[in-house]
Amino acid sequence: MKRFILATAIALSASNTTALENNFYLKSTYGSVDTDISSQDALESFKTKLSDSSGWSITLGYRLNKFIALEGGFADLGDTEGSYRHEEWSFSQWGDEMSEISTIDYKISTDTKILGLFLTTDITKDFYAGARVGYQLWDEQFQKRHEFSARWDWDDYHGINTTDETNDGSDPYYGISVGWNNNNWSLSLEHTIFEMKDRKPSLSSLGLTYNF
Numbered sequence: 001m002k003r004f005i006l007a008t009a010i011a012l013s014a015s016n017t018t019a020l021e022n023n024f025y026l027k028s029t030y031g032s033v034d035t036d037i038s039s040q041d042a043l044e045s046f047k048t049k050l051s052d053s054s055g056w057s058i059t060l061g062y063r064l065n066k067f068i069a070l071e072g073g074f075a076d077l078g079d080t081e082g083s084y085r086h087e088e089w090s091f092s093q094w095g096d097e098m099s100e101i102s103t104i105d106y107k108i109s110t111d112t113k114i115l116g117l118f119l120t121t122d123i124t125k126d127f128y129a130g131a132r133v134g135y136q137l138w139d140e141q142f143q144k145r146h147e148f149s150a151r152w153d154w155d156d157y158h159g160i161n162t163t164d165e166t167n168d169g170s171d172p173y174y175g176i177s178v179g180w181n182n183n184n185w186s187l188s189l190e191h192t193i194f195e196m197k198d199r200k201p202s203l204s205s206l207g208l209t210y211n212f
């Protein structure tokens with residue numbers, strides 16, 4: 001897919017007859033992330049709901065003409081977290097209190113590198129709308145921290161066990177955008193979906209672009 005994107009960009013650039021004052025642009029966005037992990041799935045997998053997360057992205061683009069741009073960038077889809085705590089109390093045959101307390105903390109961190117095309121209405125107008133599509137290299141970090149403490153027959157026990165897992169892959173991404181131009185600056189509302197192995201997280205964000 002990367003070859004297709006680059007070949008399309010080169011062909012469109014070669015046929016471009018419209019000169020733009022600002023070909024390069026730099027954009028940053030910040031917004032809310034939908035992890036595509038439902039509350040039911042989280043309860044079944046982790047015995048707890050996961051928190052919402054915030055994400056951001058930075059993109060460098062080059063406008064091939066008034067309607068098409070080539071983009072490359074990085075998106076951080078934030079950290080989503082959850083915590084499960086279990087307590088159990090009982091008494092020994094001698095009447096001594098015994099306890100077991102277990103706390104499990106979960107954290108999922110996701111980021112991705114992107115390369116793709118941004119297709120728009122006439123970008124030289126005050127208002128524009130567009131769609132983006134491309135190829136991404138994503139990375140997902142999963143961390144599980146299990147803290148255990150217990151008291152049995154006058155003895156105290158305490159331990160911490162941490163597990164780290166990494167998943168990565170390459171998949172398409174796609175999204176939509178609407179924006180407003182003011183001199184060299186642009187303000188936009190965007191929604192981008194990142195396909196991954198088992199889920200499709202998305203970033204709904206506000207973007208600020210500077211056109212060089």
